[in-house]
């Protein structure tokens with residue numbers, strides 16, 4: 001939440017108050033009035049012909065009934081400008097002329113100054129490497145090398161490629177001459193400390209500046225031009241660079257109109273793809289994606305095509321990365337490059353058009369998984385049927401969508417030469433295990449999904465959903481006062497929803513703006529918080545449509561008594577277990593008293 005990120009809540013509130021959601025949305029979407037309360041327009045987040053994107057001026061929220069995106073004015077800017085929470089706040093602050101105070105803390109200011117200086121040093125180093133490559137005789141061999149690999153002058157300029165001279169002090173002297181402080185330079189990651197002083201880390205290498213999503217140079221990668229080792233070296237971590245946090249070329253790919261990202265392994269792959277006109281390519285700069293990279297990708301798109309190298313280690317890395325991407329809510333397909341080539345090599349040999357065809361034919365996730373199973377179960381050209389059926393059924397049993405399960409069961413059956421019912425039966429038998437492991441009951445399933453952040457269908461309304469109850473209370477605070485059991489924070493699942501409940505029930509100022517305030521609390525850059533914001537926006541539109549709330553008031557009451565009863569029963573079981581395990585001392589008396597108290601309360605529920 002904003003307050004925890006150094007911006008006082010009062011400023012966040014002021015920014016929201018001074019940015020009317022209708023005025024902000026109308027800068028991007030033409031809205032028209034279709035119902036008494038709400039405005040509608042064509043959704044800017046998915047393509048459609050009839051408007052399903054709605055804005056509720058009174059509540060200061062939006063929701064799309066087509067693609068289920070929703071939230072407050074800050075979420076809207078995050079979605080449409082593809083920026084994080086803080087950047088969205090800054091944009092809105094600028095728009096309304098609200099001044100965001102810099103944190104007073106001296107440590108913070110020092111850190112910020114140091115970061116600014118590091119960006120300047122990196123930019124100066126990148127400019128030096130670029131001039132070495134393009135204008136200096138030192139860079140002759142390097143530019144010949146890049147030309148041999150088919151890299152054009154335009155690409156060199158776009159990606160700021162450069163050359164680190166075969167010299168121990170070339171960059172050091174240059175940056176010292178530009179007036180950078182020796183001590184700051186030493187900590188920049190561009191130099192190493194030798195006996196006779198600092199020396200250049202990158203020597204006789206082609207240089208790839210690594211940009212962050214905003215286009216600032218945060219680090220470098222350097223590649224040799226011959227067979228010497230190591231082939232690549234990278235900048236160490238610094239105040240502006242953490243490994244596994246960035247996607248190379250995202251600063252360019254985020255502008256592409258494809259609505260998807262293609263994630264490949266190395267710089268050269270991403271660069272070759274951009275040059276071939278595949279402008280949504282980014283590189284992971286490693287053999288597997290990290291969770292933060294998956295999160296970063298998800299901030300830009302739901303659709304991710306993974307194009308890791310097709311060698312053995314590449315396949316393993318791709319499999320791990322796929323699961324990480326799916327867990328962050330991405331829809332994933334996998335690029336199949338024939339003959340184990342990487343994208344760079346494939347484009348050089350076959351041209352851009354053939355590569356575009358490969359992108360179009362990227363395999364759906366389940367096809368790819370089953371293909372990997374098949375490859376692993378094939379020995380000397382023969383499919384090991386027993387091994388294949390076992391792993392394939394396991395993979396299918398883990399798939400939550402029953403239609404996909406059935407579709408692919410038929411394919412697996414075909415391969416095995418058995419009737420498809422036999423495979424379906426086996427999958428369903430194994431699924432029982434999966435479902436038991438995941439816990440039973442719709443509520444627990446859904447909560448578990450929320451907590452693990454797995455993609456889900458929009459939730460069914462009340463009475464099974466605590467978030468719905470929370471939206472209800474935020475829409476109509478009198479309802480909470482009227483309820484037979486008055487809701488407490490503990491009645492809501494731990495995590496984001498519990499935090500929201502605390503604020504709503506306390507009529508906290510943070511939830512002061514009613515639903516828009518509540519949705520603001522659902523969180524920011526975090527995908528999981530966003531899902532909750534989307535759902536809360538949808539539910540509040542539903543509650544609106546209901547008009548008369550007395551019909552669901554009874555449902556709210558019985559839901560809450562069920563939750564309360566479950567909690568008492570669980571507590572009772574814990575105390576009984578504690579006593580059975582030999583719990584003694586003064587605590588034992590207290591526990592016994594609590595037990596009596598619980599029994600009294602439980603009797604009331606029965607009555």
Ligand SMILES: [Zn+2]
Nearest residue numbers: 043046064067
């Ligand atoms: Zn939409």
